[in-house]
Amino acid sequence: xxxxxxxxxxxxxxxxxxxxxxxxxxxxxxxxxxxxxxxxxxxxxxxxxxxxxxxxxxxxxxxxxxxxxxxxxxxxxxxxxxxxxxxxxxxxxxxxxxxxxxxxxxxxxxxxxxxxxxxxxxxxxxxxxxxxxxxxxxxxxxxxxxxxxxxxxxxxxxxxxxxxxxxxxxxxxxxxxxxxxxxxxxxxxxxxxxxxxxxxxxxxxxxxxxxxxxxxxxxxxxxxxxxxxxxxxxxxxxxxxxxxxxxxxxxxxxxxxxxxxxxxxxxxxxxxxxxxxxxxxxxxxxxxxxxxxxxxxxxxxxxxxxxx
Amino acid sequence: xxxxxxxxxxxxxxxxxxxxxxxxxxxxxxxxxxxxxxxxxxxxxxxxxxxxxxxxxxxxxxxxxxxxxxxxxxxxxxxxxxxxxxxxxxxxxxxxxxxxxxxxxxxxxxxxxxxxxxxxxxxxxxxxxxxxxxxxxxxxxxxxxxxxxxxxxxxxxxxxxxxxxxxxxxxxxxxxxxxxxxxxxxxxxxxxxxxxxxxxxxxxxxxxxxxxxxxxxxxxxxxxxxxxxxxxxxxxxxxxxxxxxxxxxxxxxxxxxxxxxxxxxxxxxxxxx
Numbered sequence: 001x002x003x004x005x006x007x008x009x010x011x012x013x014x015x016x017x018x019x020x021x022x023x024x025x026x027x028x029x030x031x032x033x034x035x036x037x038x039x040x041x042x043x044x045x046x047x048x049x050x051x052x053x054x055x056x057x058x059x060x061x062x063x064x065x066x067x068x069x070x071x072x073x074x075x076x077x078x079x080x081x082x083x084x085x086x087x088x089x090x091x092x093x094x095x096x097x098x099x100x101x102x103x104x105x106x107x108x109x110x111x112x113x114x115x116x117x118x119x120x121x122x123x124x125x126x127x128x129x130x131x132x133x134x135x136x137x138x139x140x141x142x143x144x145x146x147x148x149x150x151x152x153x154x155x156x157x158x159x160x161x162x163x164x165x166x167x168x169x170x171x172x173x174x175x176x177x178x179x180x181x182x183x184x185x186x187x188x189x190x191x192x193x194x195x196x197x198x199x200x201x202x203x204x205x206x207x208x209x210x211x212x213x214x215x216x217x218x219x220x221x222x223x224x225x226x227x228x229x230x231x232x233x234x235x236x237x238x239x240x241x242x243x244x245x246x247x248x249x250x251x252x253x254x255x256x257x258x259x260x261x262x263x264x265x266x267x268x269x270x271x272x273x274x275x276x277x278x279x280x281x282x283x284x285x286x287x288x289x290x291x292x293x294x295x296x297x298x299x300x301x302x303x304x305x306x307x308x
Numbered sequence: 309x310x311x312x313x314x315x316x317x318x319x320x321x322x323x324x325x326x327x328x329x330x331x332x333x334x335x336x337x338x339x340x341x342x343x344x345x346x347x348x349x350x351x352x353x354x355x356x357x358x359x360x361x362x363x364x365x366x367x368x369x370x371x372x373x374x375x376x377x378x379x380x381x382x383x384x385x386x387x388x389x390x391x392x393x394x395x396x397x398x399x400x401x402x403x404x405x406x407x408x409x410x411x412x413x414x415x416x417x418x419x420x421x422x423x424x425x426x427x428x429x430x431x432x433x434x435x436x437x438x439x440x441x442x443x444x445x446x447x448x449x450x451x452x453x454x455x456x457x458x459x460x461x462x463x464x465x466x467x468x469x470x471x472x473x474x475x476x477x478x479x480x481x482x483x484x485x486x487x488x489x490x491x492x493x494x495x496x497x498x499x500x501x502x503x504x505x506x507x508x509x510x511x512x513x514x515x516x517x518x519x520x521x522x523x524x525x526x527x528x529x530x531x532x533x534x535x536x537x538x539x540x541x542x543x544x545x546x547x548x549x550x551x552x553x554x555x556x557x558x559x560x561x562x563x564x565x566x567x568x569x570x571x572x573x574x575x576x577x578x579x580x581x
Contacts, residue, residue: 022484023405030398033454034417041431042423048430056434106322119567120326123333126563126570128513130531131552134538135336138545146335146352178329183574190575210314239424242515245535249542262426270520275430282427293422 049279056275068280077267078281081259084169088260089237091173093230096180101226103181104188105218125182133246136175137162140247168253176243180236184229191225192218224303231296235289241266261285336556339549340364347546363550370541373551375526376533383448383529384511390453391507392500398459400488403466404474414463417456425517433520447521448514448529458503461576465499466492502573505566512559530555 048054049068051061072078107117124132139146140161148158161171199221203213219226241262244252252258252267259267261281269278339347340363341356368374401407402414432451441447469492477487493500518532528536534551541547563570 023401023407023410026397026401026405030394030454030459033394033451034420034456036435037432037451037454038420038423038428038456041428041435042420044431045427103322103325106318109318111322115567117322117326118571119564120330122567122571123560123563124329125574126509126513126559127333127556128515128531128534128559130513130515130535131555132332132336134534134548134552135332135339138339138549139332139335141545144348144350144352149351178332181329186571186574239426241426245515246538249538250535265426265429266520269430269433275434278430282430285424286427289422289424 045279045282048276049283051276054274054276056273061276068274068276069284071274071277072268072280072284075277077259078261078264080257081261081264084258085238085240085260087169088173088176088240089234091169092176092180092237093233095173096177096184096233097226097230099177100181100184100188100229101219101222104185104192105214107185107189108192121185122182124179125186129179129242130246132179133175133243136178137247140171162247163254165253165255165257168248168258171247172240172243172258175247176237176240179243180233184233187229187232188222188225191222191229194225195221224299227299228296231292231299235292238285238288238292261288333556333560336549336552339546340553341550342546344544344546363546364554366544367537367541367547367551367554370547371533371537371551372525373530373533373537373554376528376530377554379445379527380512380529383445384508386445386449387452387511388504388507390449391455391458392504394454395458395462395503396488396493396500398454399462399466400484400492402459403463405484418460421456421460429517429520436521442521443523443527445527448518451517452511455507458507461503461573462496462499465496469495498569501566502569505562505570506573508562509559509570 050064050066052065052067053062055061103121107114107121111117142148142158142160142163145161147161148156151159159167161167195218199217200213203217208216239262240260244258244260244263248254248258252260252263262285265278265281265285268274268281338355341359342353342363343357346353346357402410436442436447436451441450473491474487477491482490513531514529515531515535518529519535522528522532525533525536534548534555537551538548541551
């Protein structure tokens with residue numbers, strides 16, 4: 001068997017110069033892009049974060065050192081940005097996961113109009129955050145907004161969703177959950193479809209009710225997927241940025257109270273022109289993402305090891 | 309009886325959820341046709357009094373949305389074309405051709421995927437300025453010609469094609485190049501469709517990068533142009549909603565026809581983030 005497989009290989013392999021460089025010719029256009037716009041920037045951002053007093057005009061710096069990190073970590077604005085980002089993550093991730101587990105489980109049943117339901121639940125995934133954000137802004141409007149109108153049926157007074165600092169996180173979180181739900185539902189749905197239907201048949205033979213099946217079979221078997229979804233969403237929520245723009249007219253919150261980590265990077269770079277500080281903040285962001293990616297890798301390899 | 313009640317509850321909750329998910333779109337479209345008086349009413353008016361394209365006309369007159377639209381299409385087509393080309397070649401090389409360090413290089417590339425674009429922006433911005441491409445449409449295309457994620461998806465498909473097909477083509481005297489374009493690419497049509505759609509969506513909705521590198525009106529793409537428009541038309545939400553509709557509608561129509569392909573790609577971890 002093995003011999004057979006290798007035979008054509010040896011006979012057909014062309015040892016000419018052109019044949020030897022052929023793979024590299026195929027890779028060239030791809031690697032050109034990766035080298036210039038991914039590999040070089042990665043190295044450069046690390047170096048830049050250690051360059052003190054870097055000037056974006058002359059590209060000169062005074063010395064190597066940790067001053068940029070010191071500036072970032074002692075900047076109250078950055079502390080605020082990290083705090084807001086963490087609040088956002090800690091609210092959006094559990095809420096969206098909880099809703100998605102339920103919705104994915106319902107969508108996984110034999111349904112009439114299932115294409116229609118899927119379209120409805122998945123649509124926000126493909127539409128521009130900026131454009132739908134403007135629609136949300138209109139809905140959030142304190143005086144004319146549809147949300148406050150609907151809430152008035154339940155006797156709730158007009159809420160200053162976008163005007164009041166205390167309400168800016170909830171507004172952002174509701175929009176964020178709506179935005180991330182499709183992605184979360186899709187991942188959970190594909191997790192559900194990987195569950196062996198035999199478990200359900202067996203449970204039904206035993207006469208278990210649907211709630212019992214959901215809690216005793218679906219949730220435990222889906223747990224690894226739920227965990228992975230949480231990690232992936234945590235990483236993407238750490239990068240919250242574009243959602244802020246349409247809601248607050250391009251400002252980070254009504255009173256500049258809603259800086260997030262990525263917004264801080266932009267602020268340090270474009271408004272202050274402190275590239276070194278921006279680079280250090282980007283490295284801190286990467287630190288967060290790196291930790292969660294490693295957790296994901298470990299759990300994933302542990303899962304696939306257990307499967308075998 | 310109990311079963312029927314639970315079925316009813318299921319459909320009730322699913323429908324309620326679907327209405328909530330779709331509501332912002334309904335509100336956008338409905339508001340896009342309202343007059344200034346209608347949109348400022350409280351209690352809000354659910355539907356516009358009459359359908360007229362007036363708001364669209366006014367929005368297009370106030371800001372060059374036709375130009376934005378053209379720019380978005382141009383950037384999307386170029387970006388998708390180039391990325392698909394580099395992806396096909398690279399995926400084929402990693403899957404089929406033999407060269408030293410192939411596996412190691414590929415796994416290193418995969419670990420590069422965790423690096424957020426936000427971290428690369430500082431340097432890429434400087435690179436674009438250095439190349440003299442600041443405030444050009446090329447600046448929106450060039451940084452995204454190579455994608456590790458799409459290459460990973462396509463390589464996965466190429467790997468699933470059996471060896472014997474390749475060797476029989478080679479024995480018949482076909483070159484690697486011919487084999488790739490005549491056999492592999494037509495076979496990979498479903499994977500390629502997914503990649504092209506994900507790429508097109510990412511390009512169409514791209515907001516953060518254009519914000520960094522595009523300043524003049526004539527080079528803006530739709531999402532960034534729309535955001536700038538909010539400062540000019542902030543007091544006319546009906547115009548903003550008309551403009552937003554122009555951004556969102558093509559994508560919604562695309563999604564209605566290609567849902568399966570898009571969802572399949574997203575299930576593998578693509579899009580938004």
